[in-house]
Amino acid sequence: MQRVYDRLSPAQRVGQLLMIGLDGTSAASADDAQIARQHVGNVIYLGGWTGSSRIRSTSKHLQSQASSSATGGVPLLIAADQEGGSVQQLKGPGFTPLVSALQQGRMTAAKRIAYGKLIGGQLKAAGVNLNLAPVADTVPASMSASNAPIGKYAREYGHDPATVATSVTDIVHGLHSAGVGATVKHFPGLGRITGNTDVTTTGTTDTKTTRTDSYLKPFLAGMTAGAGAVMMSSARYDKLDPAERATFSSRIITDLLRGKLGWHGVVITDDMNAVAVQGVSTGQRAVRFVAAGGDIVLTGRADDAPTMTGALIARAKSDKKFAGQVEASTKRVLALKQRLGLLHC
Template sequence: MLPLTACGGGTHNLPQASTTPGAPTTGSPPGSRAAGTPGTTQLPHPGSPPLPAAPTAQTTQATSCVDRVMARMSAAQRVGQLFMSPVSTSGIAPAESAAIRAHNVGSIFLMGHSNAGVRPIRTITDQLQSTAQSVGGAKVRLFTATDQEGGKVQILNGPGFSPMPSAVVQGQWPVSRLQGQAADWGRQLRAAGVNLDLAPVVDVVPAGIGTKNQPIGALSREYGDNPTTVARQSSAFIRGLSQAGVDATIKHFPGLGQVRGNTDFSANVVDSLTQRNSPNLAAFRSGIQAGARFTMVSSATYTLIDRAHQAVFSSVVIRDMLRGTLGFNGVIITDDVGHAAAVRAVPPGERALRFLAAGGNMILTVDPSTVGPMANAVLSRLGTDAALRRNVDDSVRRILTAKLQSGLLHCG
């Protein structure tokens, strides 16, 4: 979960938007797609290794494009693709702009509750995309993301954005209604130039815990109190976003529904219940099958899975469970590792290195001052650390593939 300051203060009532759902975009959004098109991960039986997809002319062409762009990137440009850096919804601050330009940042997080509406946000995202780099004649555009879940966690509001009810309410809707509404919300994001939603939350908060669960239950961010409901409703949300050409992010693997503390504000948040075969993981499996290209990893510690490491730094969680058991082939992103209390004891550079060593791909920070130390720590090790080079190349390849699939990378 990202800090509530980034999500608009969290506990305030949302304003009413002045337009109807489904505000039209200008033209067809690049990268728009229906669920089940290329990029959707199909899973084998749980516990089996993922089956390789048969190569097609389309996948061969995509691989060729990604490989050509990677071959022409400098080391600094490759490392820059690993970072999602913050930009204020009120306008790009000098420190935010400096971090993006100095470190070739490849993705942006729009931060801070806004009532400005679609047009001012579009001005910011267009400004950001104008800084996107060309590599070997190919334009590598930015993932522009925000937290648009609904209820108390809806960053973008105002003219052109519909008020979104909480996930608790969305969880009670018929699937067809939720998917249709999510498509409308996705079109509103596209109109604002946002192409990645850090949603939906697929954590299951058991009824016995409820609002005692600070990161999810206390904010009504859960779709239900059982994995069947959460899987069904969150998958409908994902499919709706996909119809609008917006990528979804399932979070917070392997689940924050059974903790008490909030990793944004508390260190040493521990889950002593979740196991590698927990039924609650079904919601993540369903989200992957529904086409989510991003999975956000929790910063809590799961003692029955890996007692020695927080999930964000755990190869058991990332490589063995998420990649191996669930067969996820997309981009694995951190929760905030710039300001969150859960990681504050670890120096910024070490946070990035540990996450990459565990098998993660994209590093999200809400503090622009941490981008430099993190990026420099990775760059300084590349020349002497072969394992890190392999992890960086794997991560860049996954990120560029996601950009290609989403219409953000074009090769002649």
């Protein structure tokens, strides 16, 4: 992997830290310019995708753009949100209509693992190598209706951490048995807030979660089971870091997730176009996330790529410590790609 890293230019290394969106209503070539000019190394399928054959041909096209001049020949992570229920971005022929996570949580372990394998197999066939699932958030039963981001859509596997942890473990194993990476989200948990960070800043502060909270156990279970990545929440956590949202917090990413919980893999943002982070400029969203210990900046708006990569490159040139963080992050992304069979070192 070191040899792959060494052959990448500084701009190509930074490009590995970006994941941009591709909408189902767009042409397969819509992200080509960003991959070529900004060296973007990862893409996420957003809504509106129907039919495995179309997605498979799009995935093939996207991977063909990962040329020596664009990404140093490093293939792309191609991701999707394929949870089940209300959150299933890829539908139609080749994709089974999926039941909600809450229903998956009631399955037997064997059936749930098989379900994860089914989801993974269908993603793999469409050229998707990273699922932005499973959800490791626990929503208390008393908040199942008032919790806007998770409970409202039955995205949780259950209402207690033990149930969620078991389910997350099974889904991770199922996805991996199909050759697709899993992503546990949204660390350190969205189950105790009322507002949805995608659309509001109101009600997006968690006043309960602590460093020793049982609600962290499902995330640890998914990490132990072999998840490929951990996605950060964009909420605030008064008892963890009252000054910063989780996605910009070194106390939460570096000290808690990487330090106390021992996570050495990829950390990815939730969509950086969320209303909750709009108070931070586009370039600084990327810089502050990487500075806090994160790796892949996910933005559904592909046009953000030049601003984000430019800000990361500029900061790395002027700040030796930050340059070291960029190096570590790039190597973590390359290690995940190697693990997924995309990179042969």
